[in-house]
Every structure is written in structure tokens, then in C-alpha cells.
Amino acid sequence: MSGRESFAAMPERIEVENLFWHPDPERPPVLNRLNCVLEKGRFYGIIGPNGSGKTSLLRHLLRLLRVEEGRVTVNDQEISLYRRREIARLFSYVPQKIEEGVSFSVGETVMMGRNPHLRLFGYPEKEDREAVFAAMKATGVEELADSPMSVLSGGETQRVLLARSVAQACPWLFLDEPVSNLDIFHQFSVMDMLRSLNRDEGKTIVCVLHDINLAAMYCDRIIVLEKGRVAAHGSTAEVMVPELLERVYGVAFRRVGNPGEGPRLFVPTPGMSG
Amino acid sequence: MKKRSPVLISIALAVGLIALIIAASSVGAADIGVLDSLRILLSRIPGIGRLVDVSRISETDFTIVLLVRLPRVLLSGLVGCGLAMSGAVLQGVLRNPLADPQVLGISSGAAFGAAVAIAFGLSFSVLGIGGIAAFAFIGALLTILIVWRISFHGGKGSVVGILLAGIAVSSLLTSVITLIMVMQRDRLEMVYLWMLGSFSAASYLKVGFLFIFVAGVLLLILPSFFSLDVLATGDDSAESLGIDAQKLRRRMIILSSLAVAASVCVSGIIGFVGLIVPHIIRLLIGSRSRRLIPLSCLAGAIFMILCDTLARTLAAPAEIPVGAITAIIGAPFFLFLLWRARGKGFGG
Numbered sequence: 111m112s113g114r115e116s117f118a119a120m121p122e123r124i125e126v127e128n129l130f131w132h133p134d135p136e137r138p139p140v141l142n143r144l145n146c147v148l149e150k151g152r153f154y155g156i157i158g159p160n161g162s163g164k165t166s167l168l169r170h171l172l173r174l175l176r177v178e179e180g181r182v183t184v185n186d187q188e189i190s191l192y193r194r195r196e197i198a199r200l201f202s203y204v205p206q207k208i209e210e211g212v213s214f215s216v217g218e219t220v221m222m223g224r225n226p227h228l229r230l231f232g233y234p235e236k237e238d239r240e241a242v243f244a245a246m247k248a249t250g251v252e253e254l255a256d257s258p259m260s261v262l263s264g265g266e267t268q269r270v271l272l273a274r275s276v277a278q279a280c281p282w283l284f285l286d287e288p289v290s291n292l293d294i295f296h297q298f299s300v301m302d303m304l305r306s307l308n309r310d311e312g313k314t315i316v317c318v319l320h321d322i323n324l325a326a327m328y329c330d331r332i333i334v335l336e337k338g339r340v341a342a343h344g345s346t347a348e349v350m351v352p353e354l355l356e357r358v359y360g361v362a363f364r365r366v367g368n369p370g371e372g373p374r375l376f377v378p379t380p381g382m383s384g
Numbered sequence: 385m386k387k388r389s390p391v392l393i394s395i396a397l398a399v400g401l402i403a404l405i406i407a408a409s410s411v412g413a414a415d416i417g418v419l420d421s422l423r424i425l426l427s428r429i430p431g432i433g434r435l436v437d438v439s440r441i442s443e444t445d446f447t448i449v450l451l452v453r454l455p456r457v458l459l460s461g462l463v464g465c466g467l468a469m470s471g472a473v474l475q476g477v478l479r480n481p482l483a484d485p486q487v488l489g490i491s492s493g494a495a496f497g498a499a500v501a502i503a504f505g506l507s508f509s510v511l512g513i514g515g516i517a518a519f520a521f522i523g524a525l526l527t528i529l530i531v532w533r534i535s536f537h538g539g540k541g542s543v544v545g546i547l548l549a550g551i552a553v554s555s556l557l558t559s560v561i562t563l564i565m566v567m568q569r570d571r572l573e574m575v576y577l578w579m580l581g582s583f584s585a586a587s588y589l590k591v592g593f594l595f596i597f598v599a600g601v602l603l604l605i606l607p608s609f610f611s612l613d614v615l616a617t618g619d620d621s622a623e624s625l626g627i628d629a630q631k632l633r634r635r636m637i638i639l640s641s642l643a644v645a646a647s648v649c650v651s652g653i654i655g656f657v658g659l660i661v662p663h664i665i666r667l668l669i670g671s672r673s674r675r676l677i678p679l680s681c682l683a684g685a686i687f688m689i690l691c692d693t694l695a696r697t698l699a700a701p702a703e704i705p706v707g708a709i710t711a712i713i714g715a716p717f718f719l720f721l722l723w724r725a726r727g728k729g730f731g732g
Binding site: 169199202203219222225233278 | 607610614
């Protein structure tokens with residue numbers, strides 16, 4: 111067993127080489143020879159228009175999709191060589207939603223985050239219950255603990271899934287539009303929480319975002335995807351320029367704010383698209 | 385709906401099951417009191433047996449309770465247990481509240497096997513398991529294998545796919561059974577009665593056979609209770625939490641199919657139990673497998689013993705097909721629960 115455990119060392123970097131994914135021959139490839147490197151300790155924002163491959167990239171990084179062409183390596187090891195349980199102790203995933211055909215309570219759902227840590231028979235121990243309680247408190251869902259998932263609002267669901275991911279206690283967190291259903295207050299509270307996980311606990315955050323201004327405000331690295339490729343990748347200041355965003359999104363942007371005076375935001379200008 | 389205390393419900397169901405086994409053993413054409421059948425049953429339990437006074441009870445009563453009624457009660461209980469357990473598992477892994485042993489074609493496969501055996505007059509018997517039961521068992525397993533191969537060819541496939549494949553294969557087999565019945569008119573009634581389900585041919589051998597399957601499957605599912613819950617939240621979600629969704633689903637479908645095949649081959653097709661019992665338990669205590677599956681087993685056993693006792697007594701000396709009773713009692717009760725839980729969603 112010790113060999114297995116040492117194999118799953120702390121991931122320093124994930125490397126994606128020529129990742130190609132073309133599930134539907136009638137349509138263009140979803141991921142078209144995509145290259146990028148993700149490094150430990152950063153706060154990544156993945157942005158790009160609908161259908162640019164953001165979620166597909168995330169699913170490959172988490173081994174939820176098998177790499178068909180190209181390579182995804184974690185610490186220079188092919189990701190397919192990792193066991194699922196190993197990955198689940200290193201990388202946690204906040205999906206946009208989960209299935210609700212069978213409904214569990216909020217507390218039960220957050221406890222599922224402990225799955226990769228549970229021993230045989232999956233019986234939660236004191237440590238697991240404490241981790242679940244702490245995660246629910248941190249995400250502000252502890253009062254919902256006994257509510258069924260089926261009665262939650264979209265925003266509450268997203269916070270519960272975030273809580274589940276926090277309970278999973280992984281060094282890397284991958285999030286697929288974690289704030290898209292939240293009001294502005296909760297958007298900031300979730301992003302603040304991710305920032306504190308990144309800065310105070312050294313977690314690596316990889317976050318797909320729709321809102322480019324949230325990305326500009328919180329992320330230190332931005333990956334812009336366009337038609338299954340990386341259009342730009344670098345520090346937020348380098349990448350977030352109106353010219354690039356206009357080209358990728360097909361909408362004109364005006365930048366507001368001055369350099370050195372907090373985040374510089376982008377105001378889309380209507381009537382100038384195309 | 386407010387969840388009841390699961391501990392209280394478990395105790396109530398366990399006590400109810402034991403009481404029902406005793407009561408059902410005293411019901412029937414021969415007039416044997418509940419106390420007498422309790423004495424007869426207790427006298428056979430090692431250790432307690434010597435303390436029970438059975439000197440007044442006739443030899444005939446012993447025979448009726450121990451050799452006629454008890455095996456039937458135990459067999460019906462085990463069938464109810466197996467069907468309800470499988471239903472609970474299948475609803476979870478297929479994430480569909482309508483999934484039950486019938487939807488996957490397991491029952492039609494068994495009926496097809498039985499119809500073939502009856503049509504060709506295969507009435508041999510191996511170790512007390514007749515040719516019809518053996519064919520039913522094989523038919524059930526072959527069917528689920530085919531359904532699985534079609535819907536998950538090469539590791540790809542969807543949950544909806546397996547349900548659709550199950551329904552298609554099921555209708556196909558049902559038509560073939562109809563053909564067999566038409567072509568072998570003299571055996572039509574036999575096939576039809578088999579398909580309606582009955583426990584009239586119960587024996588301890590069948591009880592032993594089914595016990596091995598139901599208990600064995602339950603033991604093999606036991607370590608996966610928590611994983612089953614996680615799987616119900618979606619394949620991506622489960623895999624990101626360290627579970628191989630497809631592997632777990634395949635294992636669970638095979639195991640529950642074994643339990644269903646073993647149940648159906650000794651009893652014929654009994655619908656509704658695998659569908660409604662798990663739902664009733666869900667509405668009472670929620671969807672966690674750790675509670676849902678064991679309690680579905682208990683409740684399934686109770687429900688089936690109750691239905692079979694009614695089936696053999698209501699129109700005595702004639703028997704009503706037990707499948708008709710399960711639906712007549714089950715459907716309205718289930719509708720009532722749905723009405724009470726309306727707008728809350730399944731298990732919510």
C-alpha cells in the first residue's frame with residue numbers, strides 16, 4: 111500500500127499536451143490540440159465563450175473523461191495511471207449540478223465529500239463528521255443540514271456542492287461556474303472563500319467563470335479558451351486586455367479603473383458586437 | 385414529509401415480521417390457534433424447544449404448520465425481501481424512480497424460460513429445483529446479460545439506454561411468450577398461472593435455495609451502501625469522489641438480478657413489490673442505502689407474507705394469484721403516500 115500512497119504525492123503541476131477531443135464527427139472538435147500547464151498554489155480562472163471547451167477541459171483534468179488523443183500528466187505521470195480514489199484525494203470537483211432523481215439531505219450530500227477518505231463499509235467516523243460540520247459552517251449552509259436537496263434554490267445548491275468539496279479536503283479544487291446561480295452578495299462570499307482557501311491554506315484553485323470581471327478581481331492566472339484551444343494564458347494583467355476579450359467574445363469592451371488602483375474592470379459596450 | 389426515527393421503524397418492522405410469521409402460520413383451512421402455532425414453532429428452536437409444552441397438540445397440526453404453512457410463509461417472505469432489495473438497489477444505480485426488476489426485463493426473461501420449459505414439457509427436477517424454475521432462472525440471467533451488452537457496449541452507454549433496452553427486450557419476450565401460449569394451447573393455462581405467481585409449491589429446499597441467494601447478495605451489497613448513495617448523485621459527481629461508476633453499477637445490476645432471478649424462478653412473476661416497497665421506505669426514512677436497503681428487505685418480506693396469506697385465505701379453498709393481491713393492496717397505498725408527499729419529490 112505504501113507504494114500506492116507515495117505515488118499519489120502532492121500534485122505540483124498538471125500538464126496538458128495536444129489534448130484533442132472530438133466526440134461528434136458532425137461538429138468541430140470540442141478540444142482542439144489544447145496545451146497548458148497548471149502549477150500548484152495559483153488561483154486560475156478559465157474563461158471563454160459558450161462551447162469553447164471549458165467544462166470539457168476540466169473533466170479531462172479530473173479524469174472524468176478518458177484522454178483519447180494527447181496527454182494529461184500530473185507530476186509527469188499519465189493521469190490514467192492514477193486510481194480514481196487517489197485522484198479524489200488530490201482533486202475535488204464542484205460540478206454545476208448533481209442528479210436529483212434520488213434526494214438526500216444537505217448533510218448527507220456534504221458527507222459524500224468524505225467518500226475517498228472513508229474506510230471499508232464507508233462508515234463515517236468522528237473526524238469525518240467534524241470535517242463535514244466545519245465545511246457546512248464555512249459555506250454558510252449549516253442551518254440547511256437537514257433540508258432535502260430537492261427544496262434548495264440554485265444558489266443554495268451551489269454552496270452545498272462547495273461545502274462537499276471543502277469537506278473532501280483536497281489540495282486542488284476544480285470548480286465549474288461555482289457562482290453562476292448566486293446573487294451578488296453570495297458571489298462575493300464564495301469568491302472570497304476561494305481566495306482565502308488559496309491564500310491561507312495554500313490550495314490551488316481552478317475555476318471556470320462566466321463573469322470576466324469576477325475573474326479579473328480574484329484570479330491571479332487566466333486561461334482564455336476559444337474553440338477548444340488556449341487563446342491566451344498568463345497573469346491577469348497580461349491577459350485581460352479589451353482587444354483579446356473583444357476578439358474571443360465578439361463583443362466590444364471598455365476598460366475602467368486605473369492601473370495600480372484595484373482591479374480593472376470591463377464594461378461590455380452594446381451595439382458594437384460582431 | 386417528516387422523517388420518522390429509523391431505529392423505531394426498524395424495531396417495529398422486525399417485531400412485526402416475527403409476529404406475522406407466527407400469525408400467518410396459524411391461518412388456513414385447518415383451525416390451529418395462534419398460541420398453538422407459536423408453541424409448534426418455538427418447540428423447534430434449539431434450547432427453547434424443551435421448555436415448551438406441546439403434548440396437547442396433534443401430529444397433524446405439527447405437519448401442517450411445519451411442513452405446509454411455514455415453508456410457504458418463509459418462501460414468500462424471502463421473495464418479498466429479494467424483490468424489494470433489488471428494487472431499492474436498481475432505483476438507486478439507474479437513478480430512476482420507475483426502475484424495478486420488471487423494467488430491466490428480468491421478469492420477462494424468467495417467464496420466457498418458464499414458458500419454454502412448460503411448452504416442451506420439461507418437468508425434470510435437479511435437487512428439488514424443477515425444470516421450469518431452472519429455465520426461468522437461466523432465462524432471467526440471459527436477459528439481463530443481453531440488455532446490459534446492448535446498452536453498455538464497449539464501456540459506453542447511458543442509464544436511460546439500459547432502461548429502454550430493458551423495456552424493448554421485455555416486450556419482445558412477452559410477445560414470444562404469447563406465441564408459445566397460442567401454439568401450445570393445452571399448456572396455456574399452466575404458463576399463464578406460472579406468470580401470475582404463486583407460492584403453493586413451497587418447500588424447505590426452495591427456501592434454502594432462495595435464502596442463499598438473497599442473504600448472499602445482501603452481504604455482497606453491504607460494503608457498497610455508501611458508494612451507492614454517492615452514485616445516485618450522478619456519474620461525474622461519483623467519479624470525482626473516487627468511485628468507478630460504471631463498475632459499481634454493473635456489479636449492483638448483476639447482484640440484484642441474481643436475487644430477482646432466484647426469487648422469480650421459485651414464485652413466478654410478482655409485480656409491484658420491487659417498485660413500491662422501496663418507495664414507501666424512502667418516504668418514511670429517506671434514501672440513504674444504509675437504512676433504505678435493510679428496511680426495504682424487512683418491509684418487502686412483511687408485505688409479501690401478508691399478501692400471500694390473503695391470497696390463500698380470502699377465497700379458500702380456491703387461491704387468488706398473489707400478484708393480483710400485491711397490486712390491489714399496494715397500488716392504492718402507494719398512491720395515498722404520493723398524495724401525502726405531493727410536491728416534495730421522491731424521497732424528499
